[in-house]
Amino acid sequence: MTRYLIRRSLQAVPALLLVSLCVFLMIELGPMDPLAMYEDNPNVSPEDLLRLEERLGLGQPVHIRYGKWLLNLLRGDWGTSNVTWRPAILEITDRLPNTLYLMTASLVATLALAIPLGIVSALKQYSALDYVATAFALMWRSIPIFWFGLLLIIVFHATLKNPFTGNPLFPGAGMYDIRDKGMPGYNAILDYAHHLALPLTMLTLHSAARYMRFMRSSMLEVIHQDYVRTARAKGLSERWVIYRHALKNAAIPLTTIIALDLPMLFGGALYTETMFSWPGMGRLFLQSAERVDYAVLMAIVMINAALIIFFQLAADVAYAYLDPRIRFS
Secondary structure: OHHHHHHHHHHHHHHHHHHHHHHHHHHHHOOOOOOHHHHOOOOOOHHHHHHHHHHHOOOOOHHHHHHHHHHHHHOOOOOEOOOOOOEHHHHHHHHHHHHHHHHHHHHHHHHHHHHHHHHHHHHOOOOHHHHHHHHHHHHHHHOOHHHHHHHHHHHHHHHOEOOOOOOEOOOOOOOOOHHHOOOOHHHHHHHHHHHHHHHHHHHHHHHHHHHHHHHHHHHHHHOOOHHHHHHHHOOOOHHHHHHHHHHHHHHHHHHHHHHHHOOHHHHOOHHHHHHOOOOOHHHHHHHHHHOOOHHHHHHHHHHHHHHHHHHHHHHHHHHHHHOOOOOOO
């Protein structure tokens, strides 16, 4: 296992280099000009634009600029935003807690809903519950997530009102009410939970539908295996057979899906954060792409790529625990 982990870690280095090069070239070849936001500003003269171009190194060949960026990265310097002129890593750390709050809540709610529903649906195959759960999953997977988000805003924010206060039933944007910032702890928690309701619903229902289908299919395949029938023949309780024997092996395919989704804890949900004005990483990425903020874009992409590789490696380790037959050479 140790040799395998070392080999996979070494293989990650050229993969990350290739990702960085491809992203840098795509940004360079894009139609947007990093200085376009300053061109219509009457307070910025042509001389100022030239100084900004020199400061950002935009006049240098692309391979020179990429080489400088890579050397700075190896020294721990992620660059400086050409919009806010703050270090890119500070731009990320300012938004990261907000994304972790949203995405962690969504992941926990998704697994709490999808795994039990998938297990029960498989055990009660072709029952009314199975048909309802399957229809639920297919419906939520078919609905575009941005359309569902708009529907939530229209119904629960723009239409329905709180009968006691006359305010919208749920907030349609933001993480908290800026008018009440600094409230006592209990009220602040309620306010954060109130703002979390709609984006959490949007993310959870969409993700749970996919997880539920994977869990159901995997359980259906496992519960008909010989070792499950043998466990029942030994007189073990049905609960022990399902949760100790079947679920452990059925969780292997789901582990891959979760490992692919875990980097979203860092990257955020672009549609959700944009639609609900959630100040997180997804919204930061979109804003940086619109403004061609090289340093922030590259920092987000590289950290996300590293997390994807790390969690895939963690998934391989989890495979060995879930199925002792799996060996890595």
